[in-house]
Amino acid sequence: MLKRVHFGPSALPYLLVLPQILVTVIFFMWPASQALYQSLLVEDPFGLSSKFVWFENFEDLFADPLYWGSFQRTFFFSFLVASLSMGSALLLAVMADRVVKGSGLYRTLLIWPYAVAPAAAGALWFFMFNPTLGILPYILQFMGYDWNHKVNGNEAMALVIFAAAWKQIAYNFLFFLAGLHSIPKSLIEAAAIDGAGPARRFVSIVFPLLSPTTFFLLVINVVYAFFETFGIVDAITSGGPANSTQILVYKVYNDGFVGLDLGGSAAQSVILMGIVIGLTVIQFKFVEKKVSYND
Amino acid sequence: MIENRPFLTAMAHLVLIIGVFVVAFPLWLTFVAASHDAARMSELPLPIWPGTHFFENLDVVLNDGLWGGDGSGVSYMLVNSMIMAMMIAIGKIVISLMSAFAIVYFRFPFRMGFFWMIFLTLMLPVEVRILPTFEVVANLGMLDTYWGLTVPLIASATATFMFRQVFLTVPDELLEAARIDGAGPIRFFIDILIPMSRTNIAALFVILFIYGWNQYLWPLLVTTDQDMYTIVMQIGRMLEAGESVPQWHLVMMTTLLSVLPPVAVVVFMQRLFVQGLTETEK
Numbered sequence: 001m002l003k004r005v006h007f008g009p010s011a012l013p014y015l016l017v018l019p020q021i022l023v024t025v026i027f028f029m030w031p032a033s034q035a036l037y038q039s040l041l042v043e044d045p046f047g048l049s050s051k052f053v054w055f056e057n058f059e060d061l062f063a064d065p066l067y068w069g070s071f072q073r074t075f076f077f078s079f080l081v082a083s084l085s086m087g088s089a090l091l092l093a094v095m096a097d098r099v100v101k102g103s104g105l106y107r108t109l110l111i112w113p114y115a116v117a118p119a120a121a122g123a124l125w126f127f128m129f130n131p132t133l134g135i136l137p138y139i140l141q142f143m144g145y146d147w148n149h150k151v152n153g154n155e156a157m158a159l160v161i162f163a164a165a166w167k168q169i170a171y172n173f174l175f176f177l178a179g180l181h182s183i184p185k186s187l188i189e190a191a192a193i194d195g196a197g198p199a200r201r202f203v204s205i206v207f208p209l210l211s212p213t214t215f216f217l218l219v220i221n222v223v224y225a226f227f228e229t230f231g232i233v234d235a236i237t238s239g240g241p242a243n244s245t246q247i248l249v250y251k252v253y254n255d256g257f258v259g260l261d262l263g264g265s266a267a268q269s270v271i272l273m274g275i276v277i278g279l280t281v282i283q284f285k286f287v288e289k290k291v292s293y294n295d
Numbered sequence: 296m297i298e299n300r301p302f303l304t305a306m307a308h309l310v311l312i313i314g315v316f317v318v319a320f321p322l323w324l325t326f327v328a329a330s331h332d333a334a335r336m337s338e339l340p341l342p343i344w345p346g347t348h349f350f351e352n353l354d355v356v357l358n359d360g361l362w363g364g365d366g367s368g369v370s371y372m373l374v375n376s377m378i379m380a381m382m383i384a385i386g387k388i389v390i391s392l393m394s395a396f397a398i399v400y401f402r403f404p405f406r407m408g409f410f411w412m413i414f415l416t417l418m419l420p421v422e423v424r425i426l427p428t429f430e431v432v433a434n435l436g437m438l439d440t441y442w443g444l445t446v447p448l449i450a451s452a453t454a455t456f457m458f459r460q461v462f463l464t465v466p467d468e469l470l471e472a473a474r475i476d477g478a479g480p481i482r483f484f485i486d487i488l489i490p491m492s493r494t495n496i497a498a499l500f501v502i503l504f505i506y507g508w509n510q511y512l513w514p515l516l517v518t519t520d521q522d523m524y525t526i527v528m529q530i531g532r533m534l535e536a537g538e539s540v541p542q543w544h545l546v547m548m549t550t551l552l553s554v555l556p557p558v559a560v561v562v563f564m565q566r567l568f569v570q571g572l573t574e575t576e577k
Contacts, residue, residue, distance in 0.1 A: 023447075133341055249422045
């Protein structure tokens, strides 16, 4: 933690940490404690008075089928986003690891979606699937399928999942590729000499050795799907039709800023904070125990 | 390459080409849409090859904006986005460098207390605590200012952690040598530590620039004055408006403009980008 050779006590270190601590206290700790406090209050619709109600907001939330619906939807959504994007990224990374010629070019052409803003990713997919003009609904219509994600909740959900998974492929691809590079070549060669073909080698050696990367990416993808997809949902569906794409983060925003239900929104914030903290703890435990195969 | 199997290699290329095609297709359509005029963009089927109106649309979007809008283009939003992204990236780097330096190189009371305080912030993305953070910014009178847009986002545990990691690998002999030469802490920090970590700083800058540029929810909340809008939040507004009057060529041109700067950063600074990504997340 501390350097063996270091400077003695003075006012300087306090001045150095001061900006970071100020920002942390004013914009992180104070708002977080406010959220905790507000989650125990009920405010009247005009914001004139508020009443301390203990855990009533939480009880209301858990009794609310809309909230449970949003909860289930968020899990379903993050599961599909994570598996779709990790699956295709793994396939592409294994292929890119195999080719010699052009692997740099493929990498460049596959990683740029990382830089696309979630809202812009939403716009790209919204345009492609636009029910009246979009190219894919036009093609689907010849196959006898009538695509309209503005009416059909399942189609809206599918579209949000596609856009979110598309944006995350780049990230997963890079980490899978790095994971594949770190697998010792001697292991693969030994298996090849023993007569294992590419498919067998992947199943018995490569995939098990990738499991730390896979687990790390799973946590990152779930965090991404939970918290960073707000822009995608807002651009494509705004939570609709009929709440069918209203994931938890969107509901916090919607109840707080549109519905002006401060206590309810704060209670949802507190639950989300709990989820974030849980996921971060999992992630850190994993980083500590991270396995290295090169020793 | 373990063994030579031409068929499998050809398959690998095929899968990669399909992958590249699927990944690039949405952006290609956006580019195509941005290069046609309104008439072509409202008849079915929509084109899949570029047209000839690209620069005309670019001019309209930059200087005039959408039809039925207020007649101002989006060029100032690009400027706002640039200012916001730069302020967030530079701000995060500066305050994290300073606090990592203090935590690694000084022994002082509450050192670990500060460390844990910074660590805790890692856990709370802005989406989770939007309403109370918004209230704080409103009470401080920071709505519709660049400070309100950026300062609440610049505390970052990841950057502090990364610099701490970097500083811990700097040999102790350097500080001893610097001391013998009569350098104080500030001198050592500016003349030795910062130059030594410049690749890490550059890599982090690439990641943070993208992060800052792509902010959506936060600018949406803290700006009500149109002069403060950023290009990314404009996309959401245009999609709502775009439904009433079909002007997809302009909407997609705006989207293209919002996407190009960060994508260019990733493509042209790929090595730094990859380094930054792996360093900050592990």
